[in-house]
Amino acid sequence: MSRSASAGRRADVPGATTGAIPAYQRTLAHLTVRARLLTAVVVLSALTVMIAGGTAFALQAAETDERMDNSLSRAVAALRNIEAKGDEATKQPFSSVSDVLKQGVRGRIPGKNEGVFALLEGEAEWLPALETRSIRLEEDLELVAVLAQMDADTPAVPQTVSTSATQYRLIAVPVLIAGDPGLGLFVVAFDRSAEMSGLRSTFLTYSAVGLGALAVIAVVAWFVVGRLLRPIRLLRDTTRRITESDLSERITVTGKDDLSNLARTVNAMLDRLQRAFGSQRELLDDVGHELRTPLTIVRGHLELVDADDPDDVRATQALALDELDRMQRLVDDLMTLATADRPDFVRLAPTDVGRLTDDVHDKARGLGDRRWVVASRADVNVLLDAQRITQAWLQLLANAHRYSAPGSTVRLGSEVAGDRLLLWVRDEGPGVPADEADRIFERFHRGQADRISHGAGLGLPIVAAIAHAHHGRVFVEHPPANVGSGVVFVLDLPAVDLVDGEPQPVTEMVEYL
Known part of the structure; x- marks a missing residue:
């Protein structure tokens, strides 16, 4: 069989090519939404008029036939009565x-x-x-x-x-x-x-009135549909005016109908896009700044290194490796944040919170010279990602180590409050200024101590991303004056698939949580 013959047969199959699309569908595809809605309104109105008129005509015609049949039946009954009585003259x-x-x-x-x-x-x-x-x-x-x-x-x-x-x-x-x-x-x-002539005359009049009503409906529907679609036109005009450099355009919303809700949704989407683009530009600026500094340091030292001086070479090598490590940590942190919105960022599994608390405590002791204390332990099983929670918890502990004095006490604990799982860290450092408490979880935000230690400001945002991926949150608060100084960071997570159990005190309980 030749290829051309085969192709010819395939072309004969209905729907095998775009030409098989019905003509009316192709026509509708070229109409505006306003024209489509108007066509639908007029067609539905015409069908309503036709069906109502046809049904009424059929019912009236049946009634007329029934009236004639009743009269004919009475005529038959009268004839049979005459036959039964016999001849009136002769009896x-x-x-x-x-x-x-x-x-x-x-x-x-x-x-x-x-x-x-x-x-x-x-x-x-x-x-x-x-x-x-x-x-x-x-x-x-x-x-x-x-x-x-x-x-x-x-x-x-x-x-x-x-x-x-x-x-x-x-x-x-x-x-x-x-x-x-x-x-x-x-x-x-x-x-x-x-x-039937009178009935037909009546319905001819009905048809003329129906055609006039359809014309009025078409005119009214044209203006009504145009008004209803006004938010769509505003949406179209607004999106045309939006550019990469200007996302400030918004749709004016009036009313509470579905199209008004659509306009509000689009405005909310534009708000999110504007924030996302702003965050993206800010991220690029901050990343450029963070990478530019170590690169400049490494380049400067390499340019000034004395190749004949072994000590200078070793010192420059150590400095370069340290800066490269810092850039690697920055890239790793950025990769973590970049994947935070992916569905597989966290992999939930039943986790023994008490054992997790002990494991995090053991790992925290390697951070430095502090008195690490488990203040409370929740002996329950909860559905969470143990690795990600360990990462977030250790980040909070590293943060506490950074801002506390050597030999001071850093407490950690896990507790269940209702349907929430609280994992917390408390240090005895200077705390967080009130004007920064709401900003410390933003990317690249650095407090004064961060600047001194050359931190990139991504640790706490990673903690916030892990908490959000678990449908929870992280927040900071200061203990009451009668409890002591320092600051408390709390991971507030839903206690999903909680197995019966109560938090058991180990050395001390933090009563204000």
């Missing part, structure tokens, strides 16, 4: 079919659009008086021919017969008399077209 049963037909026709006074006559052996035999005739059935030869074909077995039920002249709703009653071989047919008929 004897009828002896001929013609007499029955004569009495039946004379006893029926036709109403509007109604006619009555009798046929005997297929020929018109009896007619009502001329002045009582509403319609002349005997003059419609097509109708007479249809009726002449009926026999004695024809059921006497209402039926519809159409001729070139009009449409009839009629009933034909066969009449037979013992001893008379003739077959009579008593016929009562309504001109159904004439009966």
Whole structure:
């Protein structure tokens, strides 16, 4: 099979190419939202008018047919009553079919659009008086021919017969008399077209009024839809004016509908973008500054090193390695913060908090000359990432070591308060100034001591990121004056999958937590 033939067959498959998209869908795709909504409103309104009108017409037509059928049924009942009573003149049963037909026709006074006559052996035999005739059935030869074909077995039920002249709703009653071989047919008929003409006229008027109403709906909907879509146009115009250097544009919001909520959501998104871009620029500036300083130091010392002086070479080597280590720590910290928003940043698992407390205490003793004390231990199992929590907890302990005097006491502990797990560190250092308490968890924010120790200001932000990844938080507070000096950092985490247990004191409890 050739490739061209195969391709030709694939092209014949419906939906195999974009050309198979229905024309109306392609047309709608090029319309504006306003035009689409207007089209939908007009189409739905037109369908409503058509369905309502069609249903009402059908119900009225059925009611009209039922009214005619009831009248025809009464005519049959009247004829049967005449047959039962017999001849009025002789007071004897009828002896001929013609007499029955004569009495039946004379006893029926036709109403509007109604006619009555009798046929005997297929020929018109009896007619009502001329002045009582509403319609002349005997003059419609097509109708007479249809009726002449009926026999004695024809059921006497209402039926519809159409001729070139009009449409009839009629009933034909066969009449037979013992001893008379003739077959009579008593016929009562309504001109159904004439009966329906008034109804059709009414619904033609309804159709004209419906078309006018659709035109009014289209005009009103055009303005209403335009007003409803105004927030969308404002959104479009605002987004066009937004640039990388200017994210200050906002949408003016009025009302409390869905589109107003959309505008508020977009404004909130722009706020987040503006903060994100600002943080990004600030991050790039700070990273550039932090990396530029060690690079400048290393470059300066390498340029001035005396290659013939072994001591100078060793000193420059040590300094360069120290600065490179500092840059490596900075890069590692930035990588940690960069991955903090990823779903796999933390991997939760059941963790023995009491054992974790002891492990962190053992690791903290290697930080330096301090009196490391476990003040409380929560002997519970909680769902958390033990490695990340250890990283955050040790960062707080390293922070306490940095700001406290040699030989001072640094306390750590774990406690359960309701459905929260509290992991805390308390030192006896100078504390955190009130104006910096809310900023110390921001990236690259450095207090005075940080500047002295050349810190990059990323330790506490990493702690905050780990707490946030656990759906918790980290905060700082100062103990009451009667408890002592220093500062307390608290990791406040949800106690997920908490196993029954109570925090057990080891050496001392910190009552104010």
